[in-house]
Amino acid sequence: MSQDKNIKQTEIYDELKDSYLSYSLSVIIGRALPDVRDGLKPVHRRLLYGMKDLSLEHNKSYKKSARVVGDVMGKFHPHGDSALYEALVRMAQDFSLRYPLVDGQGNFGSIDGDSAAAMRYTEVKLTKLSSQILEDLEKDTVDFIENYDGSSKEPKVLPSKIPNLLLNGASGIAVGMSTNIPPHNCKELISTIVEQIKNPKITIDEIIKIMPGPDFPTGGIIHGSKEIIRQAYETGKGIIKLRGVASVEPETDRIVITEIPYQVNKSKLIEKIASLVREEKIRGISDIRDESNRDGIRVVIDPKRGEDPNVILNNIFSLTSLSTSFGIILLAIDDGKPKLLGIKEINQCFINHRFEIITKRFLFELKKSEERLHLLDGFKIALDNLDKTIKIIRKSKEPNDAKLSLIKELKISEIQSLAILDLRLQRLTGMEQSKILDERDALIKRIKDIKKILSSAKEINKIMIGELEEISEQYGDTRKSKIDDRDLSSISIEDLISEEDMVVTLTHEGFIKRTPLDLYRSQRRGGVGKKGATSKNDDFAETVFVASTHDYVVFFTNKGNCFWRKVYELPEASLIARGRGLSNVLNLSNDETVKAFVSIRTFDQDKFLIMTTKNGIIKKSKLEDYSRPRTNGIIAINLKGDDELISVQTSSGKDEILISTRMAQAVRFNEEKVRSVGRNSMGVKGITLKPKDSVVSSEVIKNDNVKILTVTENGFGKRTDISKYRLTSRGGKGVTTLKVTEKTGEIVNAFQTENEDQIILLSSAGKATRLKASDISLIGRATQGVKLMKVDDETKVVAVAKIAEKENE
Structure with missing residues (x-):
């Protein structure tokens, strides 16, 4: 097969590599990256x-x-x-x-x-x-x-007299590399360059003292430690956090956004906020308006009544581009090649460029001045020999003859002779002659000055500094972007969650939910109650307590294991919803169920956990021992046989304990009689039970003024002064806490209350009644109490909890 001699065979791999390399260099140098000198x-x-x-x-x-x-x-x-x-x-x-x-x-x-x-x-x-x-x-x-x-x-x-690369920044994507240079403040940037001219050994820290960070045209706040900016300025790479500027108006609680991060689209930001509100990812916003005009940005967000505007704002920062990041990549073309440069190197490249420009400018001026001086020297010779010059010109027949004669007779150059021939006659007057000579003298002095400048780098630097300071004075302005040393990563998820009181409910079949306390309305004693949870397939609300969204909920299971979650991590649901299965919230085994809760704010090292089991065993352990749970939980207490945990409360170590049973027995003793043991221990006997009896509650008593509220399964209840329960030894049989009859039914719960407390009762039918503790009769220990909640023959009271007055404010 014949081949064209002009066709050269080559491997396609090599050809593609070479061609793509040529293309990539063309893109890098010819399109995508700025020159470090003019930016x-x-x-x-x-x-x-x-x-x-x-x-x-x-x-x-x-x-x-x-x-x-x-x-x-x-x-x-x-x-x-x-x-x-x-x-x-x-x-x-x-x-x-x-x-x-x-x-x-x-x-x-x-x-x-x-x-x-x-x-x-x-x-x-x-x-x-x-x-x-x-x-x-x-x-x-x-x-x-x-x-x-x-x-x-x-x-x-x-x-370029201005350091445009850092002044206005640049961004671009080349082949296999990209640049993203932030803009800076004119006064600050020029000050750093001036200082670097004066002191080439200036450090990055000294530069940052003058120019603490970028300055974006849209303002905003740059968050993070100085070390992050220092790293970016030193290495040429780093990531800074940007936030818009927003404030809460104290009179109206309105959120007003006045500045947004660089390169953020304001319209899309507003659309994103509105979308998050529709998706219920941000709650509590009633309206959002764009009131921006020529005077600046103004986006107004109206919170719903009672909502915390700071929490809403934190959510907006977390979920939208009102808080974003800027990846600094100081990549530019230097000497025809792409280079990753630090701030000091970029400044030096600009200084070198300006030094070269100023030098060339003076060389150009020197050349022009010397050329002009050469002509003026010719004029001077002609003026010194004016009569002879005029005679030569008048005798010449042709301009060329005059030119040659002048060159020969006056010993001047061709350029000088041509300039003399072009000289207008009026320049030969005395005044004009004086001007020529004055110009010549001034030019000689200027040439001397230029040569002095060109011979001294110090003089060139002095001129450079003067020009830079003039630009700073003329174009410099105040910084738009503020610098905040706080690290945004230190903001926890709790800053995004409004602190409010929740009713946490657990059903018999293990469904959990949290519901805002405000959804439960107060009712008079003896009311039927408001629908609080849907009863499905014989499921019913079994445990209820009130906690803040920022509290921890420590879960204790029938197997003696411990888990914890923040209240805000629990699924939120309506009054009539059952919630979500605990197996989807906690990593429980198949036959494991949650039996007790403790709501706490922090794992205080000076506090203890008091655990009580169904069979009357009590255990005391340090609270801090339970602060590091694993995914599969940690052991809270070792149990024997069919025993299970029914109560867990916190204590100071010097409180009293009151244990109550289903058959209405109660024992009160000093907590100091229970020795603190480790997590894996089993505990000691707290009360001696009658056959078929079991513990329903265990209270840590912190003062002598509390009243003990006892509630039965048929809706009866009473309050009794704690003093009516005499102190006994741990492990005793106790005293009668309520006169149990077929009418009252057995004890459901017994706990301490104060007059300002409110009480919630939940029935197996899923209904809830809320009433004031002070409305419940204060009577003796061995009485049956009064009717607190109406229940029929097929319905029982299954859970009781108290709500402190501060939780209702």
């Missing part, structure tokens, strides 16, 4: 240069954006017009650039994500700041290269 990508550099080419300085008239885009696309940037226009628009947006480089007239989009008007409608010109980027361009300060078709030239880099 611009090629598209932005070409736009600014093209606008200067069109004489669109800040003090000139606007021109249509379409004219700029078309001109730049035709001369320098052979890509799509939409990409060019997007780059032009971004340079005009004060919410995208900290210091805009383009002055736009018309609709250039908004922070809500609205698109700019079509380029045929909008008009642009350079801002005053842009002139500092383009200044000295005509003084041979930078190299020019041919454009894509060789028809004209464009600058490789701009002279």
Whole structure:
């Protein structure tokens, strides 16, 4: 098979690798990454240069954006017009650039994500700041290269008096790498550069003292330790946390958002909040309005009555882009290659660039000055020999003859002779001659000064500092983004949960739920009760207690194991719902059920747990021993035979204990008679039981003024002063606590109350009654009590709990 001699065979793997490498380098250097010197990508550099080419300085008239885009696309940037226009628009947006480089007239989009008007409608010109980027361009300060078709030239880099890379930042995705440089405050940034010029050994810590962090055009708050910013500034990589600025109006409890994080779309932020409210992931918001105008951002959120606005705000921070992160990647093109740089290195690159620009500028001025001086020297020679010069010119037949004669007779150069021939006769007057000589003297002095500057790096640095300080004075402003050293990771989930009292209910078949206490209304003694839980398949509410959403609930099972959860982690459900199975909340084994709860705020090392079993065994252990439960639970107490845990309470170690039984026996003794033991221990006898009797409650008594409320399964109950229960030894048979009859039924629960307490009774039918403790008769120990809740023959009272007055406020 014949082959074309011009076709070279190669492995496709090698060809793809080489071609892709060429492509990737083209994208990296030619499109995606900014130059460390002027902080611009090629598209932005070409736009600014093209606008200067069109004489669109800040003090000139606007021109249509379409004219700029078309001109730049035709001369320098052979890509799509939409990409060019997007780059032009971004340079005009004060919410995208900290210091805009383009002055736009018309609709250039908004922070809500609205698109700019079509380029045929909008008009642009350079801002005053842009002139500092383009200044000295005509003084041979930078190299020019041919454009894509060789028809004209464009600058490789701009002279840029301003440190634009860090001033306005940059972002871009190349092939296998990306950059994300945050903007900074002009005054702070220039101060760091000035200090680095004066002290090249300046440290990152010293830089951070001057410039504590980025400064975003939309303001906001930068959270986190200084070490995070320090790491990013030193290594070129890091992640900072950004938050919008929001406050709660004290008079109305309204949440007002006035600043949002950089690059966050305000409209989408509001839509996200509204969506979370609809999905009930954020609760307590009645309305949200966008009241933003030309004066700034103002998003108003109205909480529902009684809701904590700070909790709502914390949820908004947690679930929306009002709190976000900014990944710093200080990647830029340095010496034609992509490099990850630290702040100090970027500053030094800019300093080196400015040093070179200033040097070239003075070299250009020196060249022009010497050229001018050369002409003035020729003029001086001609003026010193004025009559001879005029005679030579008058004698010459042709201009060329005059030129050659002047060169020969006056010993001057061709350039000087041509300049003399071009000299107007009026310059030969005495006054004009004086001006020429004065100009020559001034030029000689200027050349001497320029050479002095060029011979001294110190002088060039001094000029550089002066120019930077002038820019800082002219364009510097106050910082927009605040720095907060607090670490956002320290905010716990509890900060997102409103603290409120919940009624925690456990059914006989092991369903648990929490319901806001406010849903239960107070009723008079003897009422039928409000529907509190749905009875399904003979299931009924068996245990109930009240706790704050921020409390721990420690669960104790029939097997003597212990688990704990925060109340807010429990499933919330309505009054009529059963809740969720405990097996879905705790990691219980198949035949394991929860038998007791303890609600606590913290695992205090000075407190104890008092556990009592159905068979009258009591155990005392330190509370802190139970603060580190495992997924499968930890052992709380060792049990024998059919014994099971029925009561767990906290104590100080010096309290009293009252144990009550189903058959109405009660024993009261000092807690100190029970020795504290480890978690794996079994405990000691607390009460001697009669046959078929069992313990229903165990109370830790902390003062002598409490009253003991005893309630029976048929709805009878009474209060009795604790003093009526005499102190005995641990393990005794006890005294009668209520006169039990067929009418009253056996004891369901017995616990201490005070007058301000409120009581909840739940029946096996799922109904609840709430009444004040002070409405319940205070009578003797061995009486049957009064009717507290109406129940029929098939219904029993199954659970009783108290609610302290502070829980109702």
